[in-house]
Amino acid sequence: MRRTDHEGHGPVRYGPPFPDDGLPVLPALSDVLAAAADRAGPQPVGGAPAVLDAACGYWTRRGLPTEPVQVAAGPGAPSLLLALTAALGGDVLVPRPCAAWWGPYARLLGRPLFPVATPAECGGVPDPYALMETVRRVRAEGGDPRLLVLSVADDPTATVAPPELVHETVEVAEGEGLHLVSDETWRDTVHAPHDTVLLGPAEMLPDGVTVVTDLAGALLPPGWPAAVARFPAGEAGEQLHARVLDVLTALGARVAEPVAAAAEYALDEPEPVTIRRDAAVRLHARVAAAVHAAVAAVALSRPPQAGRHLYVDLDPLRDSLEAQGVGDAQELEDFLTARLGMPAPGGHRFGDDLGALRVRLATGPLLRGTDEERAACLTSPSPWELPHVQRALISLRSVFDDLRDDAQRWEPPR
DSSP, X not given: OOOOOOOSSSOTTOOOOOOOOOSOOOHHHHHHHHHTTTOOSBOOTBOOHHHHHHHHHHHHTTTOOOOGGGEEEESSHHHHHHHHHHHHOSEEEEEESOOTTHHHHHHHTTOOEEEEEOOTTOSSSOOHHHHHHHHHHHHHTTOOEEEEEEOSBOTTTOOBOOHHHHHHHHHHHHHTTOEEEEEOTTGGGBSOTTTOOOOOHHHHOTTSEEEEEEGGGTTSOTTSOOEEXXXXXXXXXXXXXXXXXXXXXXXXXXXXXHHHHHHHHHHTOOHHHHHHHHHHHHHHHHHHHHHHHHHHTTSBOOOOOBSSEEEEEOGGGHHXXXXXXXXXXXXXXXXXXXXHTSOOOBGGGGTOOTXXXXXXXXXXXXXXXXXXXXXXXXXXXXXXXXXXXXHHHHHHHHHHHHHHHHHHHHSOOO
């Protein structure tokens, strides 16, 4: 079975930028970080007790009772996933497509990485039958699959997996003896929380799932790296926790004290944090809906349900794009990045086929402006009508309208 090696196309060290919120830093967070700025040292490996207690409260409020001995903190989710991959050993399975930062850590450790197809309705979670088939084929060829990484609220597809699919996939993973890592970075960015049921794997399989949450998803700016992991209770979870701490120690992966102070404050979810988070989610939901309306007339894209991004398939425009020298995801990335004036990473960055004409578009760059203009986005009932956002959306629509017009010119006569 062919595993996914790095495509020799495009800059080797290029990683898609994290979809940040494009907003000024919350003043309350700045105040907390500034108050801790004279703490020159890092936290202990795995986090100090106050951060661990705050993480326990965060998960307990989401229906996952947690004790401090089940928690570890690190300088961003990538360091935690690297440590987990090293600690668990064996081969790694991921949905296709998946977050751009999942694959490199397996490859860095020399671990085979196997993609698994996702169902038509969502990304982030493998199709259970495809997962079963992949695991059995890998084992038949002498492989040792041990770890499945998934995301119920997904990057890059911006979808939320339905609970019945998650349940079926978790059952297959448990039956095949896989440990699950659930990346829940985007859990708190669901666009319609009252209409969308988000059920995490740890709620179904408490003893076989480690949850990883990067606080850059909804609580901290991406430039303040902090993430937390929740390990299963019991002996196996304790052993995994200890091995992960060993790896973090070897890496020197500690959270800086000022950032840890901000993380502790954010994880406690005081009113300033929850008000800003909820306002940012509403804002990006509205902008994402406007972007989806602009691209849906000419391309394929699932309606965004979470996060600050969309995943767009321009295969319907293949003929006209090929006429302009665009034949794969790398060329499409270059083409759209230049025309949109913002990053448009190709689907190959997320483990998708290089030949597929897919890109991820983020909503944060559409909010670019002065601090006052960006702050105004949070309180406007119609942020797409603000002049700086309106200009950005008009520019984006113009690019896709031009692509549609080009495609119509290339249609053969009937």
